[in-house]
Amino acid sequence: MTGQSLPLLATLGWRNLWRHPRRTLVILFAIVLGVWFMIFSAALMIGIVEQQLQDTIFNLTGHAQIHNPKFRDDPAIEHSMPAPNQALLEVLNSRDVVQWSARVRLPAVAMSVRESRGVMLVGIDPQRERGLSFIGEPVVEGRALESISDNGIIIGRRMAEKLETRIGQRIVIMSQDRDKEVADRGFRIVGLFQAELEATETAYVFAGLATTQKLLGMGSDISEISLVTNSREGLDPLVARLSNAAPELESMSWQELEPLVVTAMEFYEAFMVYWYLIIFAAMGIGLTNTMLMSVFERTREIGLFQALGMRPRFIVGQVLMETLILLVIGITIGNLAGWLTTDVLLASGIDLSAFAQGTEQFNMASTMYLTLRPNDLLQINALVIALGLLASLYPAVKAARYVPVEAITRT
Amino acid sequence: MSTVSLRKVCKTFGEGELAVHALRDIDMDIGKGDFVCLSGPSGSGKTTLLNMVGGLDRATSGEIIVADQRVDQMDKGQLAEMRLTTIGFIFQAYNLIPVLTARENVEFVMQLQGIPADVRHRKSREILEEVGLSGLDDRKPAELSGGQQQRVAVARALVSEPALILADEPTANLDSVTAENLMDLLRHLNDEHGITFVISTHDKLVMSHARRLLKMHDGKIIDDIQQR
Numbered sequence: 001m002t003g004q005s006l007p008l009l010a011t012l013g014w015r016n017l018w019r020h021p022r023r024t025l026v027i028l029f030a031i032v033l034g035v036w037f038m039i040f041s042a043a044l045m046i047g048i049v050e051q052q053l054q055d056t057i058f059n060l061t062g063h064a065q066i067h068n069p070k071f072r073d074d075p076a077i078e079h080s081m082p083a084p085n086q087a088l089l090e091v092l093n094s095r096d097v098v099q100w101s102a103r104v105r106l107p108a109v110a111m112s113v114r115e116s117r118g119v120m121l122v123g124i125d126p127q128r129e130r131g132l133s134f135i136g137e138p139v140v141e142g143r144a145l146e147s148i149s150d151n152g153i154i155i156g157r158r159m160a161e162k163l164e165t166r167i168g169q170r171i172v173i174m175s176q177d178r179d180k181e182v183a184d185r186g187f188r189i190v191g192l193f194q195a196e197l198e199a200t201e202t203a204y205v206f207a208g209l210a211t212t213q214k215l216l217g218m219g220s221d222i223s224e225i226s227l228v229t230n231s232r233e234g235l236d237p238l239v240a241r242l243s244n245a246a247p248e249l250e251s252m253s254w255q256e257l258e259p260l261v262v263t264a265m266e267f268y269e270a271f272m273v274y275w276y277l278i279i280f281a282a283m284g285i286g287l288t289n290t291m292l293m294s295v296f297e298r299t300r301e302i303g304l305f306q307a308l309g310m311r312p313r314f315i316v317g318q319v320l321m322e323t324l325i326l327l328v329i330g331i332t333i334g335n336l337a338g339w340l341t342t343d344v345l346l347a348s349g350i351d352l353s354a355f356a357q358g359t360e361q362f363n364m365a366s367t368m369y370l371t372l373r374p375n376d377l378l379q380i381n382a383l384v385i386a387l388g389l390l391a392s393l394y395p396a397v398k399a400a401r402y403v404p405v406e407a408i409t410r411t
Numbered sequence: 412m413s414t415v416s417l418r419k420v421c422k423t424f425g426e427g428e429l430a431v432h433a434l435r436d437i438d439m440d441i442g443k444g445d446f447v448c449l450s451g452p453s454g455s456g457k458t459t460l461l462n463m464v465g466g467l468d469r470a471t472s473g474e475i476i477v478a479d480q481r482v483d484q485m486d487k488g489q490l491a492e493m494r495l496t497t498i499g500f501i502f503q504a505y506n507l508i509p510v511l512t513a514r515e516n517v518e519f520v521m522q523l524q525g526i527p528a529d530v531r532h533r534k535s536r537e538i539l540e541e542v543g544l545s546g547l548d549d550r551k552p553a554e555l556s557g558g559q560q561q562r563v564a565v566a567r568a569l570v571s572e573p574a575l576i577l578a579d580e581p582t583a584n585l586d587s588v589t590a591e592n593l594m595d596l597l598r599h600l601n602d603e604h605g606i607t608f609v610i611s612t613h614d615k616l617v618m619s620h621a622r623r624l625l626k627m628h629d630g631k632i633i634d635d636i637q638q639r
Contacts, residue, residue: 008522015510304506307467308520308567309495311488405468408506 005314013321016294027290028330031384034283035334036341038276038380043342043370045275049268050371053254055196056261060103060122060133060204061254062226064239069250071223077106077178080221087245092227096238100227101128104212108175110155110205112163119159119205121173123212126150132228134195135206142167142191150208152190156201160192167192173205178217185215272376276383283384284391291323291395302399303407312400319396320389327388331381338377342370413476414575414607415441415464420473422459422630433459435630437473441623443574444605446598448618451627457611458579460627464609465498465577466490478574495523499568499606501578507552507560507567513539514548517566524571538566542596558589562596569600578610582617594620 017024057063066088071079083102084092092100104123109116122135126145129136135154138144145154153171160166170186177183187207195201213219229235235253242251255262295302305315349367422434434456441447449457462468463475466482475482478497485493494500499520507516517535526534539545542562552560561581568576578597582590598620601608610617618624619638626634 005522005525008519011515012508012510019510300506301508304502304508306491307465307494307500307502307506309491309493309498309523311491311495314523403468405462408467408502 005317009314009318009321010325012318013325016298016322017325020294023290023293024326027286028326028333030283030286031327031330031388032334032337034279035331035380035384036337038279038384039334039338039372039377040341040370041275041279042272042376042380043338043372044368045268045272046373046376047369047371049265051369052264053261056258057228057254058134059195059197059200060105060135060226061257062100062132063229063232063235064227064242064251064253065257066225066242066246066249066251067223069248072250075106075223077176077216077218080104080218080223081249083220083222084225085246088225088242088249091238091241091245092225094241096229096231096234098228098230099128099130099132100225101125101132102209102222102225104209104216104218104221105223106175106216108173108205110159110163111172111174112165112169114164115162117159117162117202119173120203121175121212122204122206123209124148124206125209132226134200135193135204137193139191140194142189144191145206145208148209149211150190151187151211152207153187154191154193154206155189156204157192157194158198158201159205160189162202165189171205173207173215175216177215183216276380277387280384280387284387287323287326287388288391288394291319291392292398294322295319295395295399298399299402299407299410302402303404303410306402306404307408315400316393316396319392319399323388323392323396324385327385331384335377335381339372342372346370412443413440414443414445414478415439415609416474416476417464418474420460420463420475421471422456422463422468423471433630434463434470437630437632439625439632441607441609443607444601446601446608446620446622447610448621448624449609449611449627450613450618450624452613455627456630457613457627459630461577461579461609461611464575465500466493495520496571497574499571499573499576501561501564501568501576501581503580503583507563509552512549512551513544513555513559513563513566516552516563517570520567520571526571534570535566538570539563541600542566542569556589557584558586558593561585561589561593565593565596565600569604569606572604573606575607575609578608580612580614581610582612582614587616590614590616 068079068081102125106121108119108121110119124135124145125148139154140157145152153173163171165171167189170188172184172186174182174184193201213221229238239251239253302315349369351367353367417437417439420434420437421432424431424433437460449460451457459468463470464477464482466485470483473483477493480493480497482490482493508519511519514535517538518531521531521534536548539548542565544559544562544566547555547559552563555563582593585593594617597608600606610621612618622638624636624638625632
């Protein structure tokens with residue numbers, strides 16, 4: 001096959017397709033629908049995973065954390081860590097880190113006049129939590145904490161319901177101090193926060209970092225440092241730098257901190273490939289059938305091609321070119337439809353608030369956002385073209401194997 | 412020097428009691444620039460013989476040489492190459508490619524040969540003019556009459572200047588006037604270009620145009636007549 005022959009292949013392929021416009025349009029529709037559905041389902045799946053990841057990162061995890069090595073197994077006050085030293089501060093204040101914050105995070109009991117609940121008491125620097133975690137966002141009721149010495153406390157909206165309390169009322173926070181003695185104090189509720197998940201609203205209460213350290217007699221010690229970086233790809237080198245700066249502490253990326261999320265992402269990635277194959281199987285059968293019909297109908301013509309000296313590989317190329325044209329048109333329209341659906345029509349997400357309780361069960365937010373990644377598009381398009389050509393290889397080879405004298409006399 | 416040479420060529424379809432001997436020990440030589448008609452009743456082996464010479468089918472035994480190439484020893488790819496470069500075909504049922512225009516049909520073989528577009532366009536324009544179809548270049552086969560279609564087929568067979576043109580009942584679907592015109596054209600092209608023609612027919616009109624007439628019966632050549 002020479003370069004000169006490619007225009008001939010393309011001309012024959014294009015015109016042959018329109019010999020039976022209805023049949024071509026039907027298979028084209030199937031390809032468009034298949035490609036669109038692959039793109040839509042990929043965007044939906046990736047959207048769910050990405051959102052879960054974002055929620056996880058925003059839910060006090062960050063992209064990386066630094067702890068006392070024993071803190072994750074036993075988040076007790078004796079497993080606190082000192083405030084960051086100069087070497088650590090240099091890395092934390094480097095260009096790669098967008099925001100970082102030191103926290104105290106210890107188990108406690110919150111008591112109102114009517115109820116008591118086990119909670120995680122989190123001492124924060126409210127200025128540093130902005131852009132780092134959900135508690136840096138405005139509260140839904142009342143006010144946010146103003147400084148590390150703020151005497152107020154912020155609790156979740158759902159927690160307020162459970163404790164049967166409200167803004168302005170006092171609750172008592174009780175925990176264990178550095179000397180293993182009970183430490184407690186009353187806090188006035190100054191704000192209520194809302195989180196994507198109800199579980200978050202009942203899990204955490206937030207007080208000023210210095211106020212918490214003082215309550216628990218921790219001095220300047222903290223439980224953890226959480227940070228977000230400007231590039232997830234550059235996270236591993238950053239974590240390595242943190243480990244070098246503070247070898248006695250444990251620096252971990254979100255992948256190590258949240259292995260379940262990583263597993264879920266890997267599962268979704270693997271699932272998507274199988275999902276694509278299932279969708280393609282339906283499309284591929286139609287494609288093979290169409291090309292077989294096309295080849296059978298043109299047996300005599302293919303015999304003529306052979307008689308005129310068309311080589312077998314050129315005949316294979318001719319059938320494949322027809323398929324390729326179909327696939328390219330189908331993929332182009334399918335991609336356009338996929339982009340319109342994910343980035344235009346559903347750009348503001350799919351509202352599932354009517355099923356909020358159900359989505360909560362699956363750790364999903366009430367609004368699902370679709371995420372279209374260039375890599376997924378490439379993967380889908382490459383898969384459809386490769387498998388599409390594979391599906392039409394059988395009709396193509398069949399055509400190339402015709403015996404010229406039999407084919408040309410076929411009526 | 413022979414353009415086509417056959418030695419003891421046999422073709423048998425089927426086996427055992429059901430075997431049909433389509434060709435029996437054919438010996439034949441056709442010289443360069445000859446204009447030969449194979450005549451005979453249906454089933455005499457004319458078309459089978461053409462198919463063997465053209466490499467469209469394989470002989471059961473015997474030796475076939477076309478333009479100094481052993482056709483009987485070629486594989487599928489070599490046969491395709493030989494048909495592309497050495498032989499032009501004209502079939503009974505015109506056999507044009509329906510999705511291509513007259514000009515594109517004529518250029519088809521040249522395109523397979525990898526001839527540049529400007530050369531193809533010039534040659535196709537000249538040959539269409541020579542067969543009396545200038546101005547009809549952009550018509551699809553369905554927009555042409557039977558005679559015009561057969562002229563396009565002739566132009567296609569001729570344009571790449573093959574050593575041999577094989578025509579299988581080329582006038583079978585044409586009325587007598589169109590058939591006469593076509594045969595005049597083929598003889599004219601034979602005279603002008605010196606291309607060897609082998610035509611199978613049972614049409615007396617076609618036979619009357621032949622320089623040499625080979626009569627076939629039951630798979631054998633029974634007569635070899637030089638005409639004019």
